[in-house]
Amino acid sequence: MAPRTRMGSLRLSRGLLLLCALLGTGLCHTADKGFSQEARTSPPVAVFNWTAQLVEEMYANISQKCWEYFVDLMSNVTESELCEWKVIRRPYSSLQACLEDWADQLRYSYPNALAEQYIFQSHHRYFHNCTLEHQVLDPPEDVLLAMIIAPICLIPFMVTLVIWRSKDGKAQP
Numbered sequence: 001m002a003p004r005t006r007m008g009s010l011r012l013s014r015g016l017l018l019l020c021a022l023l024g025t026g027l028c029h030t031a032d033k034g035f036s037q038e039a040r041t042s043p044p045v046a047v048f049n050w051t052a053q054l055v056e057e058m059y060a061n062i063s064q065k066c067w068e069y070f071v072d073l074m075s076n077v078t079e080s081e082l083c084e085w086k087v088i089r090r091p092y093s094s095l096q097a098c099l100e101d102w103a104d105q106l107r108y109s110y111p112n113a114l115a116e117q118y119i120f121q122s123h124h125r126y127f128h129n130c131t132l133e134h135q136v137l138d139p140p141e142d143v144l145l146a147m148i149i150a151p152i153c154l155i156p157f158m159v160t161l162v163i164w165r166s167k168d169g170k171a172q173p
Contacts, residue, residue: 059108066098083130
């Protein structure tokens with residue numbers, strides 16, 4: 001994550017400012033203050049006039065870049081390694097972190113439909129043939145029933161035993 005710098009009263013991410021400079025679409029505007037006392041004592045401050053639609057558009061563009069980076073990382077993974085978590089953990093986690101971090105920086109909700117779309121797309125494209133090697137099976141019904149009923153039957157027996165031992169009236173050491 002890019003280190004943050006202090007500019008006046010706002011804290012801006014250098015990465016976000018770089019993005020604005022690279023996009024060059026006029027997303028970043030500098031405040032036009034006259035030569036008031038405040039303007040002379042503090043440096044000019046970058047002001048972001050963002051609408052929800054603009055933030056959504058920026059997030060869509062950035063999330064596409066996150067996806068392209070993920071695809072690039074996955075190109076180094078062989079088909080036989082696609083289901084090995086040790087191999088795919090880095091690319092998969094970087095996709096998720098990229099989507100989440102940029103949503104955070106843009107103050108865009110996360111999880112969101114676009115991020116979910118990219119996660120589902122990654123599963124559909126790369127991991128659709130992955131199955132559990134050691135699938136966990138439920139026990140047979142008769143074993144399951146015995147495991148449920150045994151503790152239930154033990155409870156009345158234990159209560160009876162405690163009551164019977166306490167009727168003695170003698171103090172326990």
